[in-house]
Amino acid sequence: LLKKKYLRLIYGDAMHEWKIFLCSVTTKDKYIQALLEESEHITTGRRIIKQIQLSIMDEIIRLYDQQLKNMSTNYARKKEGYLRDRCHFVKALDTRTDIKLDKMRQVQHSMAKTVENELINIQERAKHHYGRLIEETEKVKQDLEIFTNSEVIRLWEEYGNIISNYTNRTFDLRSDLIVLSDKEAANRQFLNTLSKKLLKLEVQIKTYSESCMNCKLQKIVAHYQPERDIYCNVTNVMRQKFRQFNDLDESQISYLSLVSNNAIKVLKEISDKIQTLLRYMSLSQRFETEEEKTLAVENDCEAYFPNIQTSHHHRLLNYQRIRKMNKLLR
Incomplete structure (x- = not known):
């Protein structure tokens, strides 16, 4: 449960950061x-x-050509009419008087x-309008070039800023992900070692309790029972603290780490004592079995070989030595 909750906490933060990163990436890509697309629209x-400008210019040139x-x-x-009238006037020279001819010449000249x-006025006006048209078209071309160049420069600057912000954001997020992964690996390793140690201690305590049921070391068990109770209380407290691990702050986490370190030290001491x-139990059992074997051999020898008499003094010395070893062990 501790591993799952702790990993869920770490993976929750990491997935939240990853979702924010993906949202920022998608928005920036969009x-x-x-x-x-806007640059493509501008180019189009x-x-x-x-x-349109070329078509307008072609239309204006066509109109001016048509007017010309x-x-x-x-x-x-x-001109043909004037020449025709002049021919008529020339023909009428013979019939009309000099006054009429002068008047006709004056009218013709005027x-x-x-x-x-x-x-002349029409040609001058056409030249003037044509020059104004060329000037206006050049001004429109210059304005369009300036506007398009400014828009392209602005768009390229925005594009460069977006790419720089994108790279900076992704670099920060990648560094944060690397740090989180390192922390996760360290915490996972620490939890694995701690769980292995707890399992080993529980197995040792079970074997110790099962082996001490029918042995002669109840006094030692009674002597170390308070420490075992302390260990049980500490383990229960640790389990309760681990269950409340998701709702703790950093200060409480540091306090729990200190408590867990102290508990680990106590567990190490208890494990050393249990070992x-x-x-001592194995030694005592071995000495008891040796004592029983010697007594059984002596009884068998006396039963099967009643004429063989062992040294009573040697037997007493062995018995006293075994009693001393048992007392030392107890």
Whole structure:
């Protein structure tokens, strides 16, 4: 339960950070895609504007060409009319008087001057309008180039800022993920070692309790019973603390680490004492079995060989030595 809850806490924080990272990445990718689409729209708009400008210029040139053609046709028609009238005037020279001829010449001269002046004015106005049209088209081209260049520069700057922020954010998140993974590995290793030690101690305590049921070391067990109770209380407290581990703060976690270290020290001392007890038990059992074997051999020898008489003094010495060893062990 401790492992699962602790790993759930660590993985919850890591997954929350990873979700934030993915959301930021998706939003930035969407923003970059929108910028690219906007740049494509701008380029297409520039192409369309250029096409429209060229079509407008072609239309204006066509109109001016048509006006010039119309003017030239009108001029030719009027010129033909004037020449025809002049021919009529020349034919009428023989029949009309000199006064009428002078008047007709004056009218013809004045009409020719007016026609020439009108043609000159029309040509000057056409040149003026054509120059203004060229100037306006150049201004529009310059404004469009300046606007498009400024927009492209602004978009490239935004794109560079977005990419730099994206790289910085991803670097920070990667470093945080590496730190979290290292912490997770260290905590996992610590929990594995602690659980293994607890399992070993529980197995040793079970074997110790089962072996001490029918042995002669109840006094030693009674002597070490308070320490075992302390160990049980400490383990119960540790389990309760581990159950409340998800709701603790960092200060409480540090306090729990101190308590767990103290408990581990106590458990180590108790395990050392239990190992010494087990060693003493094995020694006592071995001496008891040796004593029983010697007594059984003596009884068998007396039963099967009644004529053989062992040294009573040697037997007493062996018995006293065994009693002393048993007393020392007890």
